[in-house]
Amino acid sequence: MRARLDSATQQFDLFGVLDTAEPAAGRAQRRFVHGAHSFSYELRRASRRSIGIRIDESAVRVSAPRWVSLGQIEQVLADKADWVLRQLQLREQRLREQSCLRVDWVDGARLPWLGGELRLCLAGRAQGVARLDEARGALLLPLEPGCAAETLRAATQAWMREHALELFTRRAHEFARRLGVRVVAVGLSSARTRWGSAGADGRLRLHWRLLHFAPHIVDYVVAHEVSHLREMNHSPRFWATVSEIFPDWRRARQELRASVLPPW
Numbered sequence: 001m002r003a004r005l006d007s008a009t010q011q012f013d014l015f016g017v018l019d020t021a022e023p024a025a026g027r028a029q030r031r032f033v034h035g036a037h038s039f040s041y042e043l044r045r046a047s048r049r050s051i052g053i054r055i056d057e058s059a060v061r062v063s064a065p066r067w068v069s070l071g072q073i074e075q076v077l078a079d080k081a082d083w084v085l086r087q088l089q090l091r092e093q094r095l096r097e098q099s100c101l102r103v104d105w106v107d108g109a110r111l112p113w114l115g116g117e118l119r120l121c122l123a124g125r126a127q128g129v130a131r132l133d134e135a136r137g138a139l140l141l142p143l144e145p146g147c148a149a150e151t152l153r154a155a156t157q158a159w160m161r162e163h164a165l166e167l168f169t170r171r172a173h174e175f176a177r178r179l180g181v182r183v184v185a186v187g188l189s190s191a192r193t194r195w196g197s198a199g200a201d202g203r204l205r206l207h208w209r210l211l212h213f214a215p216h217i218v219d220y221v222v223a224h225e226v227s228h229l230r231e232m233n234h235s236p237r238f239w240a241t242v243s244e245i246f247p248d249w250r251r252a253r254q255e256l257r258a259s260v261l262p263p264w
Contacts, residue, residue, distance in 0.1 A: 027061070032074060037081040039088060043073065051076045055087045094260055102263050105149035111156075112262055115214030120156060122147065130159040153264065157208075161188055164208040171222045172204055178245045181229040195221050195256070198228035213259055220252035 027042040041060040051073060052063045064073050077084070103111045107122040119138045127142035141155050169186040176183045184202030191197075196206045204225045210218050223246035231238035242249050 032077050032081075034074070034078045034081055037078075037085060039084060041077070053077075053080060053084065055084065055091060057091065060084060060088070103153075105152045105156075107145055109152075112212040114211060114218070120152065122152070130155065132163075157264075160211055161208045164188060164206070164211050167211070167218070168204075168206045168222060171219060172206075172226055175219075175223050175226040175245045176229065179226060179230060179241065181226065183226065183229070196225040198225040198232075200229075200232060202229060209261060212261060213256065216248070217252050217256050217259070220246055220249055220256065223249065 027044045029040065030043050031040050032038065039060055041062050044061065044063050045066045046063045048063060048065055050065070051068060053076075054061045054063075062073060062077070103109055105120075107120065109120045110117045111120070112118075117137060118132075119136070121133075121138045121140050122143045122145045123140040124144055125142050127140055129142060131140045132138075133140055139156065139159065141152070141159070143152060143155060165186065165188055168188075172183045172186050182202050183204060185204070187203065187205045188208045189196070189205040190209075191205075191207060194207075195210060196204065198204050204222075206221060206225065210221055223242055227238060227241040227245065230241050239249075246252070
């Protein structure tokens, strides 16, 4: 299941996570001005057949065939200027929302968790192992008060990954049972560009940070990938398969596209 969790591209599949890679060598910085429209962009010449426009956290990136003239590139930008500026506005809104969601890695910090919040509590080493206290909405961690932020972040991530694997595996096997397909194994992913993937061999990979979102969004992504075990495409038959096990997929997909991950 490819796409941007928050990505803005001229062509995208379903959803995924922002690609925050540094600009590659060979890209020229340019300024586009057309009437009231103005923005900077990076131009990269590539072996491709068409002009592509991608917007990530740091830049508007344009990839164009080597034989296309600068005038032709700027004409495409003029045609797409309203779209580009709209995506830039959405990017700024997304960054503001991310800033508000930033986790302060100290005792008592809160982070989005399955549609609600989870409070991080440093319970001391006598705690032994990390434990979820559902009644208090707290994760009790075997760390001493005043521990380094990186230590707290790493312990939280380790516990979340363990919980994610258990949850994703259970939900994947449930959806597979309903669909009559076989899940061979479920693994975790930290991919930049997709929430999940499915192999024809029955192996699924799902992004562990889906745990920040509500359970029905998690179920949608899992159901999406399980459905690929019957249809390895995004044809009408594929979406009909998704509907068999997750009828409300359209709403969940839209929510996921509009969701913002807290910065780690």
